[in-house]
Amino acid sequence: MSELARQTQEAANRLNLTKKDYVGAESTLCRGCGHDAITASIIQACFDISLDPKRVIKLSGIGCSSKTTNYFMNQSFGFNSVHGRMAALAVGAQLANHTLVPIGVSGDGDTASIGLGNFGHMIRRNIRICYICENNGVYGLTKGQFSATADRGTRAKKGWINPWDAIDLAAFAITLGATFVARSFSGDRKQLAPLLEAALQHKGTAVLDVLSPCVTFNDHEGSTKSLKSIRANRDALNEVEFMLPEPTDIHVDYAEGTDARVRMHDGGVVTLHKIKDHDPRDRTAALLTLERGRKEGKFMTGLIYVNENEPDLAEVENLGEVPLSFLGEKELRPSREALDRINASLMQ
Amino acid sequence: MTTPARNDVNICVATKNGSGSASANAILFKSIFKMGIPCSAKNLFPSNIEGLPTWYFIRASQDGYQCRKDAIDVMVIFNDATELQDVHKVRAGGIVIHDDSKPLRAELRRAGVQYIGVPAGNLVREHIKQPQLREKQRNMVYVGALARLFGIPRGTIEAVLKDTFGNKPAVIESNLLAIDLGYKHIEATGATQSVAQLAELPGGNDGKIMIEGNAACALGAIFGGAAVVAWYPITPSSSLVEEMIARIEEYRVDEHGHRRYTILQAEDELASATMVVGAGWVGARSMTATAGPGLSLMQETIGLAYFAEVPGVFIVVQRGGPSTGLPTRTQQADISLMHQGSHGDTRHIVLIPHDMRSAFELTWKSFDLAERFQCPVFVAMDLDLGMNLYSSKPFEYPDKPFDRGKLLGVKELEAQGGKFRRYFDLDGDGIPQRTIPGTDHPAAAYFARGSGHDSDARYSEDAKVYKEQLDRLRRKYETARKWVPEPIVENGSRSGVGVISFGSSMESTREARDRLRAAGLPTDHLLLRALPLAPEVGTFVADHKEIYVVEQNRDGQMTQILRDEFPKHADRFRPVLVYDGVPIAAGQIVSLINSQRGT
Numbered sequence: 001m002s003e004l005a006r007q008t009q010e011a012a013n014r015l016n017l018t019k020k021d022y023v024g025a026e027s028t029l030c031r032g033c034g035h036d037a038i039t040a041s042i043i044q045a046c047f048d049i050s051l052d053p054k055r056v057i058k059l060s061g062i063g064c065s066s067k068t069t070n071y072f073m074n075q076s077f078g079f080n081s082v083h084g085r086m087a088a089l090a091v092g093a094q095l096a097n098h099t100l101v102p103i104g105v106s107g108d109g110d111t112a113s114i115g116l117g118n119f120g121h122m123i124r125r126n127i128r129i130c131y132i133c134e135n136n137g138v139y140g141l142t143k144g145q146f147s148a149t150a151d152r153g154t155r156a157k158k159g160w161i162n163p164w165d166a167i168d169l170a171a172f173a174i175t176l177g178a179t180f181v182a183r184s185f186s187g188d189r190k191q192l193a194p195l196l197e198a199a200l201q202h203k204g205t206a207v208l209d210v211l212s213p214c215v216t217f218n219d220h221e222g223s224t225k226s227l228k229s230i231r232a233n234r235d236a237l238n239e240v241e242f243m244l245p246e247p248t249d250i251h252v253d254y255a256e257g258t259d260a261r262v263r264m265h266d267g268g269v270v271t272l273h274k275i276k277d278h279d280p281r282d283r284t285a286a287l288l289t290l291e292r293g294r295k296e297g298k299f300m301t302g303l304i305y306v307n308e309n310e311p312d313l314a315e316v317e318n319l320g321e322v323p324l325s326f327l328g329e330k331e332l333r334p335s336r337e338a339l340d341r342i343n344a345s346l347m348q
Numbered sequence: 349m350t351t352p353a354r355n356d357v358n359i360c361v362a363t364k365n366g367s368g369s370a371s372a373n374a375i376l377f378k379s380i381f382k383m384g385i386p387c388s389a390k391n392l393f394p395s396n397i398e399g400l401p402t403w404y405f406i407r408a409s410q411d412g413y414q415c416r417k418d419a420i421d422v423m424v425i426f427n428d429a430t431e432l433q434d435v436h437k438v439r440a441g442g443i444v445i446h447d448d449s450k451p452l453r454a455e456l457r458r459a460g461v462q463y464i465g466v467p468a469g470n471l472v473r474e475h476i477k478q479p480q481l482r483e484k485q486r487n488m489v490y491v492g493a494l495a496r497l498f499g500i501p502r503g504t505i506e507a508v509l510k511d512t513f514g515n516k517p518a519v520i521e522s523n524l525l526a527i528d529l530g531y532k533h534i535e536a537t538g539a540t541q542s543v544a545q546l547a548e549l550p551g552g553n554d555g556k557i558m559i560e561g562n563a564a565c566a567l568g569a570i571f572g573g574a575a576v577v578a579w580y581p582i583t584p585s586s587s588l589v590e591e592m593i594a595r596i597e598e599y600r601v602d603e604h605g606h607r608r609y610t611i612l613q614a615e616d617e618l619a620s621a622t623m624v625v626g627a628g629w630v631g632a633r634s635m636t637a638t639a640g641p642g643l644s645l646m647q648e649t650i651g652l653a654y655f656a657e658v659p660g661v662f663i664v665v666q667r668g669g670p671s672t673g674l675p676t677r678t679q680q681a682d683i684s685l686m687h688q689g690s691h692g693d694t695r696h697i698v699l700i701p702h703d704m705r706s707a708f709e710l711t712w713k714s715f716d717l718a719e720r721f722q723c724p725v726f727v728a729m730d731l732d733l734g735m736n737l738y739s740s741k742p743f744e745y746p747d748k749p750f751d752r753g754k755l756l757g758v759k760e761l762e763a764q765g766g767k768f769r770r771y772f773d774l775d776g777d778g779i780p781q782r783t784i785p786g787t788d789h790p791a792a793a794y795f796a797r798g799s800g801h802d803s804d805a806r807y808s809e810d811a812k813v814y815k816e817q818l819d820r821l822r823r824k825y826e827t828a829r830k831w832v833p834e835p836i837v838e839n840g841s842r843s844g845v846g847v848i849s850f851g852s853s854m855e856s857t858r859e860a861r862d863r864l865r866a867a868g869l870p871t872d873h874l875l876l877r878a879l880p881l882a883p884e885v886g887t888f889v890a891d892h893k894e895i896y897v898v899e900q901n902r903d904g905q906m907t908q909i910l911r912d913e914f915p916k917h918a919d920r921f922r923p924v925l926v927y928d929g930v931p932i933a934a935g936q937i938v939s940l941i942n943s944q945r946g947t
Contacts, residue, residue: 025806054793057630057785070795070807077785079629079656080797081622082648088619092626092634095576095610097786100630118622121615320606324575325631325784329750331608332573332633334599336745342567343742346557 014050022047024072029064034186034212034250035134039071041189042103042132045196046073056101057093061086061115065107065134065212073103084115087122087131091313094127097323098314101200104131109139112148112167123176123205127313130199130206133169134186136214171290173207174283174305180206181286181305185262185272186213187250188301195303204312211270211299213250213262259298275302283307350441350542355385355410357498357544358417361424361490362434366398368484369426373404375523376491378508379500380408381739384552388414390736390931395583395675401430408546414703414738415856418935421543424490426468431456443541445490445497464539466493471529476522485526492530497539499546502531557704557742561733562637564704564743565663566591568711569635570599571746574661576634577611578623583675584731585637585665621646624660625653629796631755631784633715635661640669640682643689650724651690652798654821657771657780659718659725659753662686663711666730668929677929678731680851681901686726687879687909693818695825697832698726698879702854704740706877707733710833712746720753721828722782730900732852732931754781758789766791771817772803778823825880832878835885841870846892847941850876850906852931853898859934860898864941871896876906881913889914896941898924900932 012018022043027036046056053075060066062083069078081089090102111119111133122129137150144157148167155161173181180202184192192210199206254260257276263269273293279285286305293300322331361376363369370391377389387408394400407417419439425431425446432455435444440460446452448465457463468489472482495505505527506520513519566588569577579589593611600608614620620636627634638646643664653660666682668674686698699714701707711727718725761768761783768791771780780803783792794805801817802808849857854875861871874888889895889910897907904923911918924940926932 054788054790055786058795059626075790075793077793078795078797079626080795080799081625081656082652082798085618085622085649088614088622089626089629091612091614091619092576092578092623092628093630093785094626095578095612095623096627096630096632096634097784100785117615118619121619317610317612318605318607319610320602320604320608323630323632323786324608324610324627325786327575327608327632329573331602332575332600333571333746333750338599339571339743339745343557346559346742347555 013047015052017047017050017053019043019047021053021075022073024074025070027068027071029067033064033214034136035065035068036071037186037189037251038132038134038192038210038212039068041192041196043072044189044193045200048193049197049200051101051200055099056103059086059090059093059102059104061106061110063107063110063139065105066110068134069103069105084110084113085118086110087115087118090129090131091122091125091127094129094313095317095319096325098128098319099323102127102129103200104129106131106133108133108135108137108147108149108169112169116148116167120172120176123173123178123207125313125316126177126179126204126310128203128205130196130202130208132196132208132210134212135169135209136212137166138214168290168294169207169209170304171287173209174286174290177310178207178305179204179307179310181209182206182303183209183211183299183301185211185252185270185299185301187262188252188254188272190253191274191301198303202306203308204310211272256302271298273298273300275300275304278302278304280304280306352542352545354544355408355546355549357408357421357546358419359406359422359424359494360420360434360437361404361406361426362430363402363404363426363487364399364429365393365396365402367487369402369404369487371484372487372491373406375488375505375508375512376494377406377737378512378558379495379505380406380546381553381558382504382508383500383546384549384554385546386410386412386414386552386739388736388738390416390732392930393676401427408544411862413855413859413934415859416931416933418933422494424494425456426487426490435461441543443543445493447486462541462543464493464497464534464541466490466530466533468530471533472526475529476526481522485522488523488526489530492527492532493534494530495527496531496534497541498544501548502528553739555742556739558737558739559704560587560735560737561701561704561707561729562588562665562735563591564707565637565701565711565727565729565734566595567743568708569661569663569715570596571708572661572712572715573633573750574635574715575609575632576623576627577609577636578614578620578627578634579611579636580614580617580620580638580642582617582639582642584667584735585639585642585663587735588637588663588665617642617645618649621649621662624662625649625658628653628658628660628718629656629784631786633661633719634659635663635715637663637665639665639667639675640673640685641671643682643685647690650696651692651694653724654690654694654696655692655798656796657722657782658796659722661711661714661718661725661727663727663729665734666728674929676731678852678931679900679927679929680728680730680853681905681927683728683901683905684908686728689724695822695880696724696726697721697828698728699833700728700850700877700879701733702851702875702877703733704738705743708743710877713833716748716751717828717831719755720751720831721779721824722753723824728851730852754779756781756783756787756792758787758792761787761789761791768792768794769803770794770805771801771820773820773823777827778820778825779827829880829882832880832882834882835877835888836875837884837888838873839891841872843870843872844893845869846872846874846888846895847898848874848876848888848895848906848910849898853900856932856934856937857898860937860941863934863938879909881909885910886914889917889920893920894922895920896922896924896944898932898937900926902927
């Protein structure tokens, strides 16, 4: 029985929808792509919290990750826009109808490079959105150039060495005032799905930086995450290592407070650390946690920061119950008398 | 001595910006307006906050011309830095008003020009107690001097001061004191002039409003239902949105105190344009206002809106380009960029206001057209129209209700049995049906994208499907020809000579045609109000063998569009191009037409 067929037999949620109601078009990404695993978690999370697909808008920019909004929730409106502009698109969409639930899916090129400015300003405005950055450190769709989240010193498939430090999107988001920042790994549905559920219900900007392995464009030696370098260091490591045959999805399941060493399809290894005893309401602690991870070479996962007390954009803009998009001429066009008064005031 | 021209004079005031001259000039201009005399004002200002040269033109025109006049009759030289050039700008027989607190430099003397001194510096030093007010009030002194010289009643000025500073009696008093210094000085010296005399025309401006084009657009946008405004400050468009901010709250707050609008200052124009598209896709009437550099940044998103078919209004207040160009000078050089904005094959709707009423009207109409055609709609303003004061008949209330085009709600979706094909040409006019997020119907949702898609909004790279969509978009543009504001045509000259003008070039063209007619060359005229070109344009082109196209750009951007549309008649079009950043004047048009005709 196929996965889809099995899922459709599952029970209905509070809206009497089955998981089938949350699926989308068939993915055209490379087999084993981490992005597809994230899509599965999104479907799971939306189903679990009985999110009405008609209230969801799916937004994306350009890149492999941005294609994925087509792969879930067929009954939702979607907009695959231009490179780097999804954050701004979301701001406009929220202003027009703040009762909608935007799910934004972006990649590290879209978010950390070409769209960093708009991403930062979206965060400042605390619009309601579940913003997922499917982070693989590489430009997949243009075949393997570095993104701004690639590690310094890593080697690209084309042989180039990356001379720049990676942008830490979680730290960036917290610094700019994000009210929900989480990190996870595409293959860790146990951690990712609940984080997505929380993010989808957060009244404000929820940023999820999700490490998502690229199966195609990192298959080479010389990367800081190369197989060789892991082997050389293996003895020193006591974390669980997940060795999975290519090209299936990489899945992990590990306890809070522990590490998981994940070998990516490219042979590189990422060390995940599931944070524990961490107060996500403490902004300073959140930044320190990320900094500790950076020093130790670990990708800290979990809910890193949350603040539920900040007003979102719709509140700041003082928008009413009825969204602007559903107001008509009666509400929007001032009266004939109003124009008469204006005309009179302009006669000097 | 010649007889002074009655109510016909062009005064230029040369000052430094940031010196308070703007306020003095406004008082002077409004006083002439209050006398009932048709008049207009133009501000030629620097891209700077304080200390650089600025020129303010006030034109009283018995015939009601509101464009810049080439010949300067009176020049007030209150800026040492430019006085040498300024004295040479006055026409022969004109007047130079100067501050003779110190003797006039010999090199400023010109034969055949009358010099009238007002010791404004000395007067304010003697009579204005607060030193910090002296520079500002020095400008009010020339207002008083001009008033006395040209016949503006002191009472009218006082009334204007009261209109302007109604609740600040101290300000009125101090300004009036300075104005009187100039007024009485001229009176005492017995200085007179015979260039022009202003005489009250009781009721002459009754029922007329006075406003800047940006404010007219702002009001048009409010009455057009603009609900989401995303913008990024840029000269000369900023005052448009600022006017909206100042006015919209009065009309758009609901009974619970919630806003029925939002105006968001974005981080850049990449964002403001994309916010417009995000909001338009979701279904709110959305807009931005920008100028050339901002329009350049918006290009990618404009293509997205075109291809994904999202409504949005883009008001472009054109300035001197390319690049930073002349940010505070006027041009009509973004016509091509608006019309064919973004990469790939695109064609956009562009509405072109030419006066205050049409700035209001075409702006509210732009929201209807954006929703009807599901695309970006441009309103092509320019700095001359946008930032200068014009008198106008009052605005007319919109004569049509909102047109939301082929927008389907739950009821409409039900009525067609839940069948909805987002990009399918159901009616053969190229315009598909549209739904918006939040519509509570299972058939409502679709996936918008800037990539190739089929009639059902599915991703497609199929050659035939792609071409079909491109052709349908072209069909939509063809349909728009009959929906956009039609041109205003004046025929009947029987000379076979036609003139086409648009936007802020219209008023100068009107004056130029009057002059040509007086000189024996009557012409027909077509005022273009929109792209795509309406069918009436074709008729006009067919009927005239010699057509002058008046434009404020170097390359004849509208001429290119006309030649492209009417290839058989391409050689009929003769561009009349003025592109130095200064508002076009009738004399320039006349001489460019005459030189092309060899007359």
